[in-house]
Amino acid sequence: MPELAEVDFFRRRWDPGVGQIILAVEAHGGKRIFRGIAPGVFHRQLTGAKLLGSESRGKQMLFRFSRNVWLGVHLGMTGEMRVERADFPGGNHDHLLLRQRTRTLVFADARLFGRIRFDVGAALPSWWTRLPPPLDSAEFTVEALAAFLQRRSRSPLKGVLLDQSRFPGVGNWMADEILWRARLSPSARGAQVDARAAKLLWKEIRFVCAGAMRIVSKDYSDPPKSWLFPHRWAKGGRCPRDGVLLGRATIGGRTTAWCPQCQPD
DNA sequence: GGAGTTGTTTAGGA
DNA sequence: TTCCTAAACAACTC
Numbered sequence: 001m002p003e004l005a006e007v008d009f010f011r012r013r014w015d016p017g018v019g020q021i022i023l024a025v026e027a028h029g030g031k032r033i034f035r036g037i038a039p040g041v042f043h044r045q046l047t048g049a050k051l052l053g054s055e056s057r058g059k060q061m062l063f064r065f066s067r068n069v070w071l072g073v074h075l076g077m078t079g080e081m082r083v084e085r086a087d088f089p090g091g092n093h094d095h096l097l098l099r100q101r102t103r104t105l106v107f108a109d110a111r112l113f114g115r116i117r118f119d120v121g122a123a124l125p126s127w128w129t130r131l132p133p134p135l136d137s138a139e140f141t142v143e144a145l146a147a148f149l150q151r152r153s154r155s156p157l158k159g160v161l162l163d164q165s166r167f168p169g170v171g172n173w174m175a176d177e178i179l180w181r182a183r184l185s186p187s188a189r190g191a192q193v194d195a196r197a198a199k200l201l202w203k204e205i206r207f208v209c210a211g212a213m214r215i216v217s218k219d220y221s222d223p224p225k226s227w228l229f230p231h232r233w234a235k236g237g238r239c240p241r242d243g244v245l246l247g248r249a250t251i252g253g254r255t256t257a258w259c260p261q262c263q264p265d
Numbered sequence: 266g267g268a269g270t271t272g273t274t275t276a277g278g279a
Numbered sequence: 280t281t282c283c284t285a286a287a288c289a290a291c292t293c
Contacts, residue, residue: 002271002272003271003272006271032288032289059272074272074273075272076272076273077270077271077272077273077289078270078272078289078290078291079272093290110289110290110291111270111272111288111289111290111291112288112289112290113272113273113288113289114272115273151281151282152282152283154282154283155282155283159283159284162272164272164273171271171272172270172271172272173271174271175271176271233271252284253284253285253286254271254272255269255270255271267293268292268293269291269292269293270290270291270292270293272288273287273288274286274287274288275285275286275287275288276284276285276286276287277283277284277285277286278282278283278284278285279281279282279283279284
């Protein structure tokens with residue numbers, strides 16, 4: 001279920017292991033998760049390395065180790081990170097276990113849509129430096145947003161917001177939340193967003209990203225009832241603004257909830 | 266048992 | 280070329 005803030009929440013779950021050596025590496029099954037990685041090098045380089053720190057960008061995570069070792073994690077649809085005791089045997093979907101003296105850092109993923117990346121080098125890995133600018137950075141401007149909406153003039157806005165090359169970290173619930181706040185129909189096309197609407201959309205993208213990071217990433221709390229979030233999957237869910245029954249349909253390839261009253265086509 | 270799932274990639278059509 | 284859609288990936292829950 002991980003989007004921007006959920007990803008950061010899971011990233012920090014490995015924080016207790018910072019400063020500690022990896023004594024052993026266990027990668028179980030799920031070859032798909034480790035695609036592109038040579039198993040021998042992976043085990044050899046990571047074993048004995050010390051976890052130094054981590055950061056997240058959008059839905060991507062980077063873990064920095066001593067010996068110029070870098071580990072990337074993407075959670076896919078069902079990935080998660082945990083910490084278990086040192087002798088934890090590993091469960092069915094626990095694909096990566098990093099053993100430390102007093103704990104085990106675990107990456108689990110039931111559906112195998114996640115991905116582990118790996119690199120050794122003095123410089124940041126290219127798969128990290130090539131990531132798009134974060135939405136809370138100065139590079140994400142109203143002008144850039146408007147230009148992109150024109151380029152994607154025929155796409156439904158829901159699909160546009162899910163484009164990770166432009167809106168890193170935005171997933172299904174955040175896209176619905178943003179469009180609901182900006183009072184834009186998820187099925188409206190990019191070309192229908194005029195300058196004034198683009199400015200509001202930009203503002204709500206910033207708001208939802210910042211709010212999610214503040215509320216969700218701290219302890220995985222749900223956003224409050226004043227947000228669309230708690231209402232969007234509820235049976236008979238209603239718009240927290242006007243009480244109108246929410247619409248639900250597949251838009252841009254994803255199940256979408258919106259308020260027909262305040263987000264008219 | 267069938268449908269649906271908060272993600273990404275790819276093939277193929279427009 | 281560029282853009283857009285649908286399917287595939289895989290396993291669990293309701």
